[in-house]
Amino acid sequence: MSDECQPATLVCRIAGYDLATLDLDAINRAFDAEVRAGRLRYTDASWNADRANVGAWLNQAGQNINHIHPCNACDSRGKTQVELAGRASFLRLFRFLRAQPGLEALRVEYLAAECGVRESATIVGKATVTTDDFTGGRLWDDAVCYTFYPIDLHNLSPEGVEIQLLEEGVVPTVPRRALLPAGSRNLLTAGRCIASDRLANSALRVQATCMATGQVAGALAALATQTGIEVEELPLPMVDELLLAHGAIIPERQATAGPAYGAMSPLSTV
Numbered sequence: 001m002s003d004e005c006q007p008a009t010l011v012c013r014i015a016g017y018d019l020a021t022l023d024l025d026a027i028n029r030a031f032d033a034e035v036r037a038g039r040l041r042y043t044d045a046s047w048n049a050d051r052a053n054v055g056a057w058l059n060q061a062g063q064n065i066n067h068i069h070p071c072n073a074c075d076s077r078g079k080t081q082v083e084l085a086g087r088a089s090f091l092r093l094f095r096f097l098r099a100q101p102g103l104e105a106l107r108v109e110y111l112a113a114e115c116g117v118r119e120s121a122t123i124v125g126k127a128t129v130t131t132d133d134f135t136g137g138r139l140w141d142d143a144v145c146y147t148f149y150p151i152d153l154h155n156l157s158p159e160g161v162e163i164q165l166l167e168e169g170v171v172p173t174v175p176r177r178a179l180l181p182a183g184s185r186n187l188l189t190a191g192r193c194i195a196s197d198r199l200a201n202s203a204l205r206v207q208a209t210c211m212a213t214g215q216v217a218g219a220l221a222a223l224a225t226q227t228g229i230e231v232e233e234l235p236l237p238m239v240d241e242l243l244l245a246h247g248a249i250i251p252e253r254q255a256t257a258g259p260a261y262g263a264m265s266p267l268s269t270v
């Protein structure tokens, strides 16, 4: 984990206004004045850390268009601080907007139970997925699942995010050893915390990979329990068989070329 984690986001859905009738320039000017007075942050209503862009939030009806920072959710104290900061951000923004012409009836339809955390602790694993492994589509000899997403690092830059698409046909994999903490026996992890460097983690943190690693961890645990074999020593064909029986998509370790997927769409970032 790096010293400064990516900003978190408090997801919401708002309603009660007609975007087409709003004077967004006037709202942005008022918003800017509030930021300069220290009562709002630019990132309360957009990912742009250097300018007022309230239209971004209003246009998306909220959704994931805010950045909560600083974010250090690696322990309970830090996680609590992120939650407090997220709610404070939302409340001050909501109060400001309700005072703007055309937004008097603004209402909250949904507010997430907790902030979405993009980055926190990762394990030191028996193997680590690096940026080069990820962007190069490395097929590990103990690959247990695929992973697929752009490098997607949120930050406090003017645009608030750095994206690097994977080249066409590149579908990286995750090795079993990235789920296993170094020096451990029969201990498994899954999800965003698997062993990976910062940029690789910014991509493999997405839900498909989290679910795939979760399924692998479950299969390894079940087989280790049934056979008495340590999770790292379980024969991979045995692991494959159980994963396939439950419909998992598993890497073709003997394949000479990756699956023929197309290039990634540049439209999505989370």
Ligand SMILES: Cc1cc2nc3c(=O)[nH]c(=O)nc-3n(C[C@H](O)[C@H](O)[C@H](O)COP(=O)(O)OP(=O)(O)OC[C@H]3O[C@@H](n4cnc5c(N)ncnc54)[C@H](O)[C@@H]3O)c2cc1C
Residues within 6 Å of the ligand: 008, 009, 010, 011, 064, 073, 074, 075, 076, 079, 114, 115, 116, 117, 118, 190, 191, 192, 193, 205, 206, 207, 208, 210, 270
């Ligand atoms: C705003 C946002 C939008 C996203 N959108 C998408 C998307 O559209 N598609 C997609 O595929 N991925 C998306 N992602 C990424 C993906 O959803 C997450 O990376 C993924 O769900 C992480 O799963 P996880 O189980 O590893 O961690 P988390 O879902 O973060 O779960 C960790 C759990 O541990 C709990 N916890 C943390 N600290 C403590 C503690 N100290 N004590 C007890 N409990 C604790 C937390 O409350 C949380 O419930 C998004 C992420 C964010 C932040």
